[in-house]
Amino acid sequence: MRALIQRVSTASVAVDGETIGAIEQGVLAYIGLGHEDTIEHGRRLIDKILTYRIFENESHQLDQNVQQVNGGLLLVSQFTLMAKTNKGRRPDFGAAMTPDKAQILFAEMVSYAQSRYLDVATGQFGADMQVASINDGPLNFLLEVV
Template sequence: MRAVIQRVSQASVTINNETVGAIEQGFMVLLGIHEEDTLEDVAYLVRKITKLRVFEDSEGKMNLDISAVNGAILSISQFTLHADTKKGNRPSFIKAGRPEMAIPLYDAFNQALQSEGLLVATGEFGANMQIALINDGPVTIIIDSKEK
């Protein structure tokens, strides 16, 4: 499971000209689910994301986690994070999780974040989405559960 985490001052997701999710300060998380991912990968990423200290404290140091700043998460499923670009110019997505296994893991990821007391807004799995965000910093972190 691969997550691209961007610290944002605001972010939103729109589907068919309708905003379906929006947050203020927090993280915009692009989540790519691999065909071999399990609930262990979900637990690992949730633990890492919720404890990630990238928000500034009173001295301007990145020392606070998302809960300390009452932040929220915009969670977006993105199978293209598992693109294989080794051969040719057209990416292969064969290693990305199929919907029948990826949707339950995406839902489990979002529910686990909510169980940590976070407000979680989402897009729609498999939909054509337009994402708007203001990357704060910019701060962008990539975490892969297979690279522990």
């Protein structure tokens, strides 16, 4: 399981021209699910995202998490994070969880995140989404849970 997280000033997801999820300052997290991933992995990843210190304190050190700054969390499912890219010129998506299983696991992760934190938004699983964001920093981190 992987998450590409970005510290953002603002982020939103639209489907068919309609905004379905949006946050102000916070974390935009793209979530990639693999064949062996479970809800236990998902809970650990959500907990890590919520407590990962990527916001500055008064001394300008990265010492605060999204909860401490009262930021938003926008979760977007993204199977392409599981692509193998080390050979050739075409990504291999064989490591990605099948869509039917991934949809269930992603929904469980969103539910868990919402039980742990109030300001959680999401995209729409399997939809053609347009994600807009202003990356603050820029700061991007690839988190993995196995």
